[in-house]
Amino acid sequence: MNEPIQILIVDDDGRMARTLVDIFRIKGFAAETARSGPEALEKVQARAFDCVLTDLKMPGMNGLELHQALRALRPGLPVVLMTAYATDELMRAGREQGVIATLSKPLDLNALLGFFSALRNEQTIVIVDDDPQFCQTLETILRTRGYRTLTVTDPRHWPGSSGCQAANGAKIQIVLLDLKLNETGGLEVLKRVRARCPDLPVVLVTAYREEMAAVVEAARPLNVYAYLYKPFKIEALLEILAEVRQTALRGALSQPPRQDEASGGLAP
DSSP states (O other): OOOOOEEEEEOSOHHHHHHHHHHHHHTTOEEEEESSHHHHHHHHHHSOOSEEEEESOOSSSOHHHHHHHHHHHSTTOOEEEEESSOOHHHHHHHHHTTOSEEEESSOOHHHHHHHHHHHHSOEEEEEEOSOHHHHHHHHHHHHHTTOEEEEESSTTSOOEEETTEETTSOEEEEEEEESOOSSSOHHHHHHHHHHHOTTOOEEEEESOTTTTHHHHHHHGGGTOOEEEESSOOHHHHHHHHHHHHHHHHHHHHTSOOOGGGOOOSOOO
16 A cells, blocks of 8 residues: 655644645645744654645745755755745746745645645656666666666667556656667657657757767757766756656646545635
8 A cells, every 4th residue: 555645734823734734634645734944844854755835934934945945955855835925926936946836825725636646656767778787877876766767778669558658557757868779769769759758858868979969959859858968977867857857746736636636625
């Protein structure tokens, strides 16, 4: 049985926080509260959370300041701001600093429930490269950081069962595609991916910057997310993966949840 999503609610309004905890627990999520930014940091240091839902306007450390501290403490931890005083400027500031979203009170709980379900979805990083040693090294690094990976060393075979899902049913989050493959060129593989998954993020990888320059230019119109040149620093790849996940989670907050996830319109 899957462990429930762990949510930390940070709000100096105890009644508001307790109401959210009760609603989320009824819906099958695990939730607890913190009454301030420093208390939230202590709790995040002590245990793992899947996301933080924090009020923006709090005494001492406000929500944006808490987010900055959380980025240093737990990079990649999704943070959603809550406020009764949302403005375009405030939302822009939050987005620029990397928060998933800034939500107005009273909260749209249906949107939040869909977002929590997106956090639960298992995602897979597909590595398409005919160099087994490179694949093994990259897989080991990514798995130690909590990512699921799937390697394709024969580019004639795409791992998806249907659409943009892997054969095990997990959603493919991103494809790392080497441009210089022995039998089938990376550009041809990219075209196949685009035919099935027009919006799937694809990062092109190559060790031959000059030799593959023309291929890189030919690939640009095919909605390439980013380019990496071997040997690349793992931090550069991790930053790209964090951006892709953040974009997906933001999209989850803008889409209504499935019927079985709806809360029936409850709002604190």
